[in-house]
Amino acid sequence: MDVLIIDLTHGGVKIAIELKKIGNFKHIFVYDIYNTLKNPDRNLLESYDIELVEDMELLNNCNNLLVINPIHSPFNITEELKNTDSTKKGNIKEISHHKAINLALDKWKVRVRNQNIPIVEVTGVKGKTSVVSMLKDILIKEDPLVLSSLGACLYKNEKKILLKKNISITPASTLETIKIAKKIANSDCSAINDFNDSYDWDNYILNYNSCLFESSLGVTGIGNIGILTNIVENYPIARNKSNAREAKKQVFNCDFVVAEAETIAKYYPKEYIEMNDKINIFSLSKETMINDNEDKYNYRKNDYNIDNYDIKNISNLVIDNIEYGLDKTNFDISYKNLKTIYGDVLNGSMKIETFAPGKHHVLNVLATITASLSLKIDKNIIKNSLLNFKGIIGRSSQKFLDGSRIIEEINPGINIKAIESSIEMIRDLNDYSIIIGGKYGITCEEIDDKKAAILLDDFIDKKDMNLILTDEVGKEIMKSMKNVVEYIQDPFEAQKIAIANNKDILFIYRSNYSQLNKR
Numbered sequence: 001m002d003v004l005i006i007d008l009t010h011g012g013v014k015i016a017i018e019l020k021k022i023g024n025f026k027h028i029f030v031y032d033i034y035n036t037l038k039n040p041d042r043n044l045l046e047s048y049d050i051e052l053v054e055d056m057e058l059l060n061n062c063n064n065l066l067v068i069n070p071i072h073s074p075f076n077i078t079e080e081l082k083n084t085d086s087t088k089k090g091n092i093k094e095i096s097h098h099k100a101i102n103l104a105l106d107k108w109k110v111r112v113r114n115q116n117i118p119i120v121e122v123t124g125v126k127g128k129t130s131v132v133s134m135l136k137d138i139l140i141k142e143d144p145l146v147l148s149s150l151g152a153c154l155y156k157n158e159k160k161i162l163l164k165k166n167i168s169i170t171p172a173s174t175l176e177t178i179k180i181a182k183k184i185a186n187s188d189c190s191a192i193n194d195f196n197d198s199y200d201w202d203n204y205i206l207n208y209n210s211c212l213f214e215s216s217l218g219v220t221g222i223g224n225i226g227i228l229t230n231i232v233e234n235y236p237i238a239r240n241k242s243n244a245r246e247a248k249k250q251v252f253n254c255d256f257v258v259a260e261a262e263t264i265a266k267y268y269p270k271e272y273i274e275m276n277d278k279i280n281i282f283s284l285s286k287e288t289m290i291n292d293n294e295d296k297y298n299y300r301k302n303d304y305n306i307d308n309y310d311i312k313n314i315s316n317l318v319i320d321n322i323e324y325g326l327d328k329t330n331f332d333i334s335y336k337n338l339k340t341i342y343g344d345v346l347n348g349s350m351k352i353e354t355f356a357p358g359k360h361h362v363l364n365v366l367a368t369i370t371a372s373l374s375l376k377i378d379k380n381i382i383k384n385s386l387l388n389f390k391g392i393i394g395r396s397s398q399k400f401l402d403g404s405r406i407i408e409e410i411n412p413g414i415n416i417k418a419i420e421s422s423i424e425m426i427r428d429l430n431d432y433s434i435i436i437g438g439k440y441g442i443t444c445e446e447i448d449d450k451k452a453a454i455l456l457d458d459f460i461d462k463k464d465m466n467l468i469l470t471d472e473v474g475k476e477i478m479k480s481m482k483n484v485v486e487y488i489q490d491p492f493e494a495q496k497i498a499i500a501n502n503k504d505i506l507f508i509y510r511s512n513y514s515q516l517n518k519r
Contacts, residue, residue: 004030004067006069008036030053111206132212136212144210224341258282272314282363282370413510439511440473470494
């Protein structure tokens with residue numbers, strides 16, 4: 001079988017080289033759909049005898065072809081080959097980059113499973129990085145290997161070893177993180193490089209006892225547990241040919257799934273019916289409710305009707321009561337029939353105190369607790385780790401400056417739902433300035449400034465609030481608002497003005513924290 005790998009921007013080069021090492025494929029071709037291939041990678045591909053496709057006619061001699069295409073890609077092999085003879089030569093099969101990484105890591109997965117090293121993969125629209133961070137704290141004594149949007153890290157004796165700071169959360173980055181850790185653990189051996197790095201894992205040291213991998217559009221399926229934090233927005237991908245629901249459905253390829261109740265009821269009722277014996281569900285309430293306000297902001301509807309399925313009381317872990325606070329939130333949880341990866345079924349309760357000022361933060365905590373219990377982690381370890389959790393600097397966290405409290409919600413993927421949830425967190429407090437803004441072009445999914453304007457106008461109409469818009473995103477939102485609001489170009493200047501007016505601040509900003517700090 002021959003292989004064609006699409007997209008050399010989002011990890012295609014790494015996938016091609018790894019599949020070459022496996023040696024199961026006759027020819028490996030790559031296609032640079034976005035024309036971003038740099039000369040060093042071009043030379044590396046040539047050194048492995050991996051051929052760059054400039055014209056699809058090159059595939060005419062392929063018999064059976066495996067196309068490896070990113071889940072978000074608009075590439076259509078049938079359309080590309082319609083003017084060639086390639087489709088007449090044999091069968092064409094297509095898999096995602098995620099599944100290709102699963103294939104490339106097959107022997108690694110066997111080795112890790114044999115050593116009882118748990119693997120957790122995390123996907124979702126929001127909350128992925130926060131969940132990974134909390135799980136890292138809970139698993140810290142298990143020397144976790146971690147990939148998140150904050151970087152690739154290895155923890156040894158509770159000390160952080162930075163493997164790579166600027167790394168994406170594409171499927172290929174999971175492979176890259178594992179390979180970097182391999183080089184560190186086996187540094188006494190002959191130098192491991194791209195040419196002598198064996199596909200065989202039997203003779204290599206593994207320097208971690210747990211694995212946490214964040215992924216943006218689904219998971220690879222290597223996980224004992226796949227966590228789906230939520231689908232708060234079913235945004236389109238692949239030039240409107242697919243959507244977030246379809247991409248994140250890959251989470252069901254993991255052995256067990258941890259997911260939020262509304263997401264399951266709204267987007268995956270069929271999967272729940274078919275696979276409920278491997279799914280643990282968490283919720284803020286005992287009865288799963290669907291948000292009836294979705295049409296208000298023109299969110300996409302799905303094709304699945306919850307009324308067709310008897311899944312209104314599906315949660316394995318729920319909150320019994322809760323008291324929110326900006327510094328600490330206290331709540332009681334109960335869980336029933338919660339399945340572990342070891343075959344046990346758990347029932348019980350727990351009191352939790354942690355940093356979770358808003359409902360969206362609490363849902364992240366519930367995802368973390370559900371996954372931890374699924375791994376059969378001791379309740380006291382879970383409770384103590386969450387008690388010490390202070391949020392993530394540059395994501396959801398707070399700080400004090402010149403006597404003012406600043407709650408920061410900084411994220412490259414800030415969307416309408418995130419803005420709404422953050423404002424709900426402090427809307428009953430009168431001494432806050434809300435500063436909203438950020439940059440475009442940070443992620444594939446842009447914020448809809450017109451929907452943001454509708455949301456903010458709605459908040460102002462119900463209760464007057466001190467709103468300041470800032471930077472590129474703020475300027476575009478302001479243009480679509482019916483209410484007159486203040487605009488300040490520089491986000492830090494906006495903060496200074498709010499502090500001078502003796503205001504605490506809710507700072508919602510669409511950016512990478514590292515980029516914001518450079519300003």
